[in-house]
Amino acid sequence: xxxxxxxxxxxxxxxxxxxxxxxxxxxxxxxxxxxxxxxxxxxxxxxxxxxxxxxxxxxxxxxxxxxxxxxxxxxxxxxxxxxxxxxxxxxxxxxxxxxxxxxxxxxxxxxxxxxxxxxxxxxxxxxxxxxxxxxxxxxxxxxxxxxxxxxxxxxxxxxxxxxxxxxxxxxxxxxxxxxxxxxxxxxxxxxxxxxxxxxxxxxxxxxxxxxxxxxxxxxxxxxxxxxxxxxxxxxxxxxxxxxxxxxxxxxxxxxxxxxxxxxxxxxxxxxxxxxxxxxxxxxxxxxxxxxxxxxxx
Numbered sequence: 001x002x003x004x005x006x007x008x009x010x011x012x013x014x015x016x017x018x019x020x021x022x023x024x025x026x027x028x029x030x031x032x033x034x035x036x037x038x039x040x041x042x043x044x045x046x047x048x049x050x051x052x053x054x055x056x057x058x059x060x061x062x063x064x065x066x067x068x069x070x071x072x073x074x075x076x077x078x079x080x081x082x083x084x085x086x087x088x089x090x091x092x093x094x095x096x097x098x099x100x101x102x103x104x105x106x107x108x109x110x111x112x113x114x115x116x117x118x119x120x121x122x123x124x125x126x127x128x129x130x131x132x133x134x135x136x137x138x139x140x141x142x143x144x145x146x147x148x149x150x151x152x153x154x155x156x157x158x159x160x161x162x163x164x165x166x167x168x169x170x171x172x173x174x175x176x177x178x179x180x181x182x183x184x185x186x187x188x189x190x191x192x193x194x195x196x197x198x199x200x201x202x203x204x205x206x207x208x209x210x211x212x213x214x215x216x217x218x219x220x221x222x223x224x225x226x227x228x229x230x231x232x233x234x235x236x237x238x239x240x241x242x243x244x245x246x247x248x249x250x251x252x253x254x255x256x257x258x259x260x261x262x263x264x265x266x267x268x269x270x271x272x273x274x275x276x277x278x279x280x281x282x283x284x285x286x287x288x289x290x291x292x293x294x295x296x297x
Contacts, residue, residue, distance in 0.1 A: 046085040048074055052258065053108065053117070058160065059223035059230065060106070060119060062152040062183060062199055063285070064254075066159040067261045067277070070285060072108050072252040077101055082110040082251035093248050100125060100247065101219060104194025104287035106254035109221065109245050113236045119254060120231050120241070123190070124220035131211035132233060135200045135226060138211070139191065146186040149197060153180040155277070158263030166228065170201065194287035200226040206233045218244035254285040 045051075055068040064070070074083050078098035081091050091112070101107055101122045109118045124130040129140050137144040155178070156162045162171045162181030172182040189195045200207070204227055214220050221241060223229025234240020260280035265271045 043085055046074075047083050048079065050074060050255070051085060051252075053119070053254070055119065058166075058228055059225050060121070061160075061225040061228075062154055062185065062197055063106075063224050064119070065154065065260060065277075065280070067263055068280065069258045069260065071255050071258060073255050074252045076253045077107075077247065077250055080248045080251070082108075082249055087115065093246070095248050098247060101250065101253065102194065103190035103192045104196060106285050106287075107219075107221065108251045108254070109241070109249050110251055111236070111241050111245060111249055113242070114239075117251070118221075118231075118241065120221035120223050120229070121196070122219050123222045124214050124244075126214055126216045126218055126247075128214045128220070129211055130209075130214060130220050132207060132209035135203070135207035137188070137222075144191075145189045146198075147189070149185040149187050152183045152185045152197065152199065154183060155180055155262075157277075159261070167201070189290055190287075193289045193291050195290040196224065196287045198224045198226055202227040209233045212243070214244045217247050219247060219250065220244050256285055257281055257283045 050071050050073045053070050053072045055064045055066055055070070058066055076099065078095045080095045080098070081087065081089070081093070103122060103125065105122045106119060107122060109120060110116065111118065123137055123144075124139060131138040133143075136146055153172075153174070154160055154162070156171070160181065162179075164171070167181055167183070170181050170183055171179060173179050183199045184201050185197050186200060187195055188198050206227065206229070220232045220243075222231045222233065230238060230240040232241045232243055232245060234242070236242035257280055260277040261272065261275040262277050263275070265275035
């Protein structure tokens with residue numbers, strides 16, 4: 001090898017011996033723009049298509065328990081101010097592509113006097129006459145059939161303790177030794193055949209509601225746990241819905257359960273598995289459709 005070969009310059013672009021290549025610089029503007037677009041896509045999906053929902057109260061027992069997680073679809077009744085996941089603009093009262101729910105639908109509503117989501121069942125439509133007599137709905141002058149069913153055995157846990165003040169005399173112990181809340185059940189069947197189970201174990205003020213006519217563009221909503229639901233029967237002062245609810249305040253329809261936790265979980269995700277309630281996952285929340293009229297109570 002000649003001296004000229006040994007001293008020949010290295011090809012351009014080859015890093016010098018012992019050096020490291022400079023790392024590529026992160027374009028933070030591009031990264032932030034991608035993150036913003038992703039967040040906007042999630043918000044759009046939650047506001048326009050579907051979003052998860054958590055049940056914080058027992059107003060829909062026995063069909064929904066405290067600790068249930070479910071999916072709510074946003075599009076069945078059109079879109080309005082309440083459809084948005086975050087309300088950053090003043091409240092509006094119009095709807096886009098609005099439709100009316102059906103009897104028996106479980107819907108999410110944000111009443112005018114609150115910014116909280118309520119979850120209730122549709123029991124009267126625009127133009128209907130509705131009254132409640134001794135706990136039984138009277139719709140357009142006809143009692144809505146209620147058939148007695150075997151008691152519902154709701155497992156007792158942290159989220160559903162079945163305390164004596166709320167559910168007097170309903171705590172029971174099964175032969176297996178397991179404690180449950182044994183709730184008297186009635187199957188209610190609406191004029192369209194929508195059928196679902198309710199609980200009514202007390203005689204109290206909400207069991208008696210004078211007849212009204214539901215205005216156009218409104219629906220009348222009630223919880224399935226009839227003695228413990230602040231719904232259209234209850235005044236706004238007592239955190240109820242204060243009568244029929246404008247359709248523009250209805251933000252979606254409950255579709256199905258995803259999973260349910262009994263309240264023993266902590267912030268540590270490792271505790272969630274042990275808190276899962278068995279059998280409460282991927283269940284539809286749409287009412288059963290019965291074409292045979294149930295016998296009246």
